[in-house]
Amino acid sequence: MNKLTLNILPYMASCFLLLGSGCSDEQPTLVVAEGTPLTITAEIGASVSPASRAASSGDYDLGAFRTSDQINVTCSRNSTLLASSGYTLGSDNAWTASGDGLGFLPAVVYRASFPIGYDGIQANQEKPADFLKSNYLRTPEVPVSGAEVNFTGSNAFVHENAKLTLKFTGANALPAFSRMTVQASGLRTGDNVTQSINMLRPAASEYIWCSVIYPRATETEIAITVTDSYGITYKAAVQCSMAKGTSYTYTLKLRNNTLVPVGPAEIKDWTVSGRHNGDFDPV
Numbered sequence: 001m002n003k004l005t006l007n008i009l010p011y012m013a014s015c016f017l018l019l020g021s022g023c024s025d026e027q028p029t030l031v032v033a034e035g036t037p038l039t040i041t042a043e044i045g046a047s048v049s050p051a052s053r054a055a056s057s058g059d060y061d062l063g064a065f066r067t068s069d070q071i072n073v074t075c076s077r078n079s080t081l082l083a084s085s086g087y088t089l090g091s092d093n094a095w096t097a098s099g100d101g102l103g104f105l106p107a108v109v110y111r112a113s114f115p116i117g118y119d120g121i122q123a124n125q126e127k128p129a130d131f132l133k134s135n136y137l138r139t140p141e142v143p144v145s146g147a148e149v150n151f152t153g154s155n156a157f158v159h160e161n162a163k164l165t166l167k168f169t170g171a172n173a174l175p176a177f178s179r180m181t182v183q184a185s186g187l188r189t190g191d192n193v194t195q196s197i198n199m200l201r202p203a204a205s206e207y208i209w210c211s212v213i214y215p216r217a218t219e220t221e222i223a224i225t226v227t228d229s230y231g232i233t234y235k236a237a238v239q240c241s242m243a244k245g246t247s248y249t250y251t252l253k254l255r256n257n258t259l260v261p262v263g264p265a266e267i268k269d270w271t272v273s274g275r276h277n278g279d280f281d282p283v
Helices: 002-022 128-134
Strands: 039-042 070-077 080-089 095-097 109-114 148-151 162-168 177-185 194-198 208-213 220-228 233-240 246-255 258-261 266-269
Touching (some): 039 070, 177 208, 233 246
Antiparallel strands (some): 070 080, 080 095, 246 258, 246 266
16 A cells, blocks of 8 residues: 555655646736835826827916926825825926835825915916916825826816806907906805905907805805996996806806896806817907
8 A cells, every 4th residue: 555655655746736827827916115206197187188298378277287287296096195295297208206206005096186376276377377377176085006006087177166267248348358257255265244256258259257265065146246448337246156276257248337137047067178269258
């Protein structure tokens, strides 16, 4: 019996070798080394442009990131911030870290925001730069298993505030407006105090004004004051629910020196398709 067992052992050993060789074609799992520099891809939600495609510098509404735009990327574990770094979009559509940048870490989430140093909605948004300062964008928290972080698709940047647009019919009969001001409770911060915003006019040839407003998520009356080039003021009021990531467009006309809203508000998600394109009723 012992002799038989000994004779079988070489064959068993050969079988194990064959089985082992049969598995040798499988590729081993590649493990990303801790600290490997991150590669960032980013886009703004519902963008029709490829990820990280640089937009026109005149895109005040920021439907896509532009060359030289900077985002801030944070790294957290269990809600504790571990590190953060700025990244700048180059002309090659690649995001380059400021300084050493962030490296891969296991069991963490990454999140990005724009603009760097966002400090709230500006009271004066008459210049595109001040509108952009107010236009806060942020991504959800994104877990990763490697050194690539994709702030795209369902993880793309979205608008954290709301947008208000006023457009006027009968442009040929309208006086030259010099300033458009809106006023409401919590218009910039959500606090229960009256706050005002001077609005941006994207194109001097068009009777359209817009501003970033705080997402109070509460039905709010917004007072509108229009000043013409002679210092004459015209007033109106509209109701707005001020929901996050939503664009509200109100059409008004001047009737007997009084501003009158025309029809219901046009309410859309604040996306590329909802951005200003210069269209308005010229009648």
